[in-house]
Amino acid sequence: MKWERVHKMYEELISNLELPEKIKEDMSKSFEIYKPTKSQAKKIIDRIVNTYKKMLYEPGEAIGVIAAQSISEPATQMTMRTYHVAGAAAKQVSLGLPRLIEIVDARREPTTPMMEIYMKKEFNTKEDAAKVAKKIKETKLKNIVLEDVIDLVNSEVELKIDINYLNNLDMNMESLKKTLKKYIKNYDITTEDTTVKITSKKETTIRELQKLKLKIFDISLRGIRGITQTIVTKKGNEWMIITLGSNIKKVLGIKELDPTRIYSNNISEVEKLFGIEAARNVIISESSKTLADQGLDVDPRHLILVGDTMTMDGTIKAIGRYGVSGEKRSVLARANFETTVKHLTDAAVEGEVDRLDSIIENVLINQVAPIGTAMCDLVFKPKTSKEK
């Protein structure tokens, strides 16, 4: 009983403070461990509030430049190696500087798209996870072909099928034939034993047969489009599936999976499906993961600022000529960055006015830039000697 009272006392002391939620949470957690008395607790809270107030950003702080420098200064120390083999799981992820540049560039498609999928509570077993993993992995025809022959005389393509593999996919030659028929017309399809013969109804060239072969090789037999690899692992006491290739939309419909916790590193896909806020969170988590992987210590606040800038107006904008920098209001700022002449000539035709309210233009014309200690101005205007 007594403990409950103490607990309540802490709650009352903490809940009304004007502090970020995170700090409040940490405080109550620590209080529970150290159990200070009421007078001690008050003193502690006073000190924490004071410390917090001293840590606040000051007006005029060039927060953007600091964030940019804090990210790119350690980037000089990153490795360029794109691939790295993480143990036997053979998880191949693009990382290091190339990945960071990819995020900042807002590329449509990451070089190594990936998903992390968690199982629903009732399916949290290795077997279920393995079953789903098998189900969603995309198998293309080329994965089950053992041998392929192009027979020019009969103008046909002959494929020898790995029958075990095929049966593994719950398919047989008959169903394979059916699937193939959906995709190709003007050809006869015959199956016998473990071979499939695709014969042209009319005379063809070797080139066309080659094209045909490549086309049917790409036919998806089972699984979800784009998912080339699945790996089942355990995180804590939960089974999860890591996939290479990303296709959130399709995965959402699978009943064994927890739809609330699917994670993908494909930023534009996330944006399309879950909106800009989700995309912002992916930008932040992906960039911080990339930096943390390299053992670089960067405060998340800097990455948050980059994420916010890129998603500020509701669409994902790249950091660079075709994104944030290219959309600046100031002509001189744009001209100073890249494609100088174009920005100047277009500004002339459109009769643009540069109001000189950002940093770089004022640097260009030798004026004090309105940032930091120069952000404020005197209201009082001293009279010049003539006016006196």
Place this chain on the structure above:
Amino acid sequence: MYKRIAAINFGLLSPKVIKKMATVEITRYDLYDKDGYPVEGGVMDPRLGVVDPGLRCRVCGGGVGTCLGHFGYLELARPVIHVSHVKTIYKILRSTCEKCGRVLETPEELKKSDNPLYDLYVAKKTKCPHCGAKQRKIKLQKPYTFTIDDKPLTPLEIREWFERIPDEDLKLLNIKGGRPEWLIITLLPIPPVTVRPSITLETGERSEDDLTHKLVDIVRINQRLKDNISIGAPDFIIDDLWELLQYHVATYFDNNLSGVPQARHRSGRALRTLAQRLKGKEGRFRNNLSGKRVNFSSRTVISPDPMISINEVGVPEVVAKELTVPIKVNKRNISFLKSIIKKGPNAIDGANYVIRPDGRKKKITEENKNEIAEEIDIGYSVERHLKDGDIVVFNRQPSLHRMSMMAHKVRLTPWRTFTLNLCVCAPYNADFDGDEMNLHVPQTEEAQTEAKRLMLVENHIRSPRFGGPLIGCIQDHISGNYLLTKKETKIKKEDAIQILQNIGIEADVTRDLTGKELFSYLLPKDLNMEFKSNACIGCEKCDKEKCPYDYYVVIRNGELKNGVIDSKAIGREKGLIVDLIEKKYGSSKAREFLDRVSKLGINFLSRHGFTIGLSDVEVPAEAKRKIKKAVEESERECGILIKNYEKGEVKQIPGQTIKESLETHILKTLRKVLDKASDIIEENIKENCAVVMAKSGARGSMLNLTQLAGCIGQQTTQGERINRGYKMRTLPHFKRGELSPDAHGFVPSSFKDGLNPFEFFFNAMNGREGLMDKSLRTRKSGYMERRLVNALQDLKVEYDGTVRDDRGVIVQFTPGEDKIDPSKSEWGGINIDRIIEDEMGKGA
């Protein structure tokens, strides 16, 4: 009071304006007459401005520097297209009616559209909605020829067409800078000679600027065209000349057009015309406007000086005599300034110039110094030499973060290099293998105070990147303190007094001290903390104070009770003691601590003795044997893997081919050897200087030692075993298709034992890849930094606590989601536990 530019308008110049702002009409293409005087009406007409010193401008009466030059103009015989506007011209041609000039869409229709400009420019119309005229097909033949239904459309015709476009329709096209017909050049402004000064070589020969050459070409062709028109030459000749004129005008604006041969100088060098002057890294914008050359700066080689504070920089006296600080004369300082002037320009702490109230500068010389000293009065300024305690800004390139430019206090030295404390090597990323650094002297009181308050080194101990101390002790500082604070270290009374004296602490020492006691002299008296040191090996159960290795640091009331001081305590990017002192007692106390602790380390180390040599990487024969066994065993394992592979029994890794799986397995096996060897070395090597450095985190690592003493391990290129080289093999010493570790870059030797030729070769491959990687990386990350800074530079925290860009658009309502500035935080947050422990006295 400064005049401020409020805004800059961009627009097009009309022929009328061009004529109005011009002082001369250019009519002749010769530059100078027989006597070497510039020809009137030529491109170098004296009325275009003055470039020769001593001469006065005939138009405005100014000399060099005061006369900015005056424009001229050239009347083109036939109009030409402005190449930089070709795309705009094309757009206008496609979106207006060729007959009535109206926009090919009714305003009502455009109002409905989401993207009116897109509709106008891209959507094709075949009939004008206003006059009903049929629209012919317009094509742009790059670079600057237009055709209408495959017949050429001359600039003359385009100009007439554009003249028909009514003003209100221009708004629809988003043309607000002027009339579209001004995009077709009829009058060419001739820039003043100050823009294109000619250079006189030593031989007396004149060498003209590239722009002048180009202008001469234009004027000459224009003249020929004019003559041919007036004599009624056949059309094809006129068209040819017209085309040539177009070419010259085009390359005058941009000499890097695709599909146009570059205009060349006589020597064959491509001319640098207007666009080239502005563009790119060496262009006006990035080279002259974003970054400018400055006075009152200096650059020289740097060297270390452990005895000065981290806040200071050693400046050679020769440099101090050149760099000056202006001091305004007032009642109180006039006698002092007079004394300084009397010392003259050659004495230390003298003065170089006085500035009279009218702004004129007078140089102080040995001859006139007394005279000037008498002359000065209130209203004068004196440019005195740099002296001890002045604030200067110190910088090393590449300036990757704000800590690359910090303010220091001057310390005059008799030497020839800038000297700096070793602790500030980290933020500058400096070493002393020939590095040079720059020094700038702020000239106004405002600048000096800002530098002192905001940029002083001690204010940058904590990095904004991660909220921990970026400045800390390095190398010998750490080794020294590590050895000093080891359990068994004892210091004699005399030595202790001497050391304390050296590091600037006055204390009564009455007895012999332990190393820990000596170290405690540096700590504030109410400092309490506990942490694991860098050397901590991470036992499963931590005994805390009773750590058998003395790796658990305990400080109670400013006494080091337990543990060794190493990089975790005072090193850069870790330094927990530095961190706490900075937070609790402020940055100047932290600076003092750093100054002292680094001196302490060095002082102790020079008494103790510290060196490394070949004997440091010697290990007992027993250990060697163990490593050899481990290597052999893993090689055997690989042999089995290879045999299995040949039999086709390798466990396949999903997503990899069988061959790739084998490689992965082998690589994994061979990586383990290095770990094993590392463990063996660590167990068997006796504690010598090299090990001290590795353990304390001063320099080097256990891996380095392993490679020296035990085994180098697998060499890789692009994350794989070495597979490149000859057909099916890496070197001709091996059989084709051999998969053994030796044949693919596994090096079982150590650096001490030496490498055989192919081991050496593989090692070199590894090294070379590292070099390539590094140079590629710096370039890529450099560009990324430029882009990031450019995109984010306008973001700032406003008075209302929001983050906004230059337009005032809010990017974040609470900066960083909790308003905490990481450069003031403790590793990105508040250390609540520390405050609680401190308040509850648990730490005591």
